[in-house]
Amino acid sequence: MSTPPYLRWDESGQQQLLARAEALLQRRRRCLLGIAGAPGAGKSTISEWLLEHLDHPRQVALVPMDGYHLAQSLLVDRGLEHRKGAPETFDGAGYVALLRRLRSEISREIFAPVFRREVNDAIAGAIAVPPETRLIITEGNYLLLDEAPWNEVASLLDETWFVELEQGERLRRLTARHLRFDNDAAIAEWRATGNDERNARLVTPGSQRSTLVIEHTPATVSAPGRE
Numbered sequence: 001m002s003t004p005p006y007l008r009w010d011e012s013g014q015q016q017l018l019a020r021a022e023a024l025l026q027r028r029r030r031c032l033l034g035i036a037g038a039p040g041a042g043k044s045t046i047s048e049w050l051l052e053h054l055d056h057p058r059q060v061a062l063v064p065m066d067g068y069h070l071a072q073s074l075l076v077d078r079g080l081e082h083r084k085g086a087p088e089t090f091d092g093a094g095y096v097a098l099l100r101r102l103r104s105e106i107s108r109e110i111f112a113p114v115f116r117r118e119v120n121d122a123i124a125g126a127i128a129v130p131p132e133t134r135l136i137i138t139e140g141n142y143l144l145l146d147e148a149p150w151n152e153v154a155s156l157l158d159e160t161w162f163v164e165l166e167q168g169e170r171l172r173r174l175t176a177r178h179l180r181f182d183n184d185a186a187i188a189e190w191r192a193t194g195n196d197e198r199n200a201r202l203v204t205p206g207s208q209r210s211t212l213v214i215e216h217t218p219a220t221v222s223a224p225g226r227e
Contacts, residue, residue: 005213006213008217014049017161021033033158034138034153034161036141038199040174041216046161047064056134062138066114085195093149096156098110110129112127163213164213
């Protein structure tokens with residue numbers, strides 16, 4: 001397996017990424033672009049930046065993987081609340097099924113769920129994808145995870161970009177994110193260096209299966225609390 005090319009998240013790299021996304025938009029069919037990476041690497045930041053800078057109203061949609069979080073009540077019932085964010089705390093098969101629908105059902109509007117951190121749960125039917133959408137951006141930790149059902153995702157995506165961020169900065173951002181929803185600094189640090197770090201180790205090998213790797217740097221990332 002050849003090593004994927006690396007792009008820095010600077011002005012030059014951003015222009016190259018926009019050009020790649022524009023090329024997907026020019027294809028004769030709907031395309032799906034995946035943005036993967038460890039927790040806190042900057043997936044949401046880059047996905048939303050693309051959505052803002054691709055000037056094609058109603059032709060580009062953002063459908064994050066996080067909408068397939070299992071409900072908090074179910075995680076509590078199963079004793080998995082401490083592992084929230086791990087692969088087994090998502091409806092991975094449901095996410096794969098949505099991607100298949102997004103690729104094949106292009107004549108009807110499709111609705112997708114979204115995860116709201118302020119309520120710590122997913123909200124069904126919160127994202128509408130109209131038939132005229134030509135490019136769908138989807139982002140999440142496990143787009144390149146090599147275990148079922150996640151290993152079906154890559155074949156449904158036209159390109160997958162893997163986001164990397166220096167470890168110390170990534171942990172700082174994760175801790176800051178947790179502090180937004182929990183005022184206990186010790187718990188925030190424990191989450192960032194515990195469960196989040198276990199999930200990051202699962203995600204990292206996927207970089208070698210990506211189309212390209214985006215190198216985030218502390219000088220160019222946006223405010224903490226984003227993914």
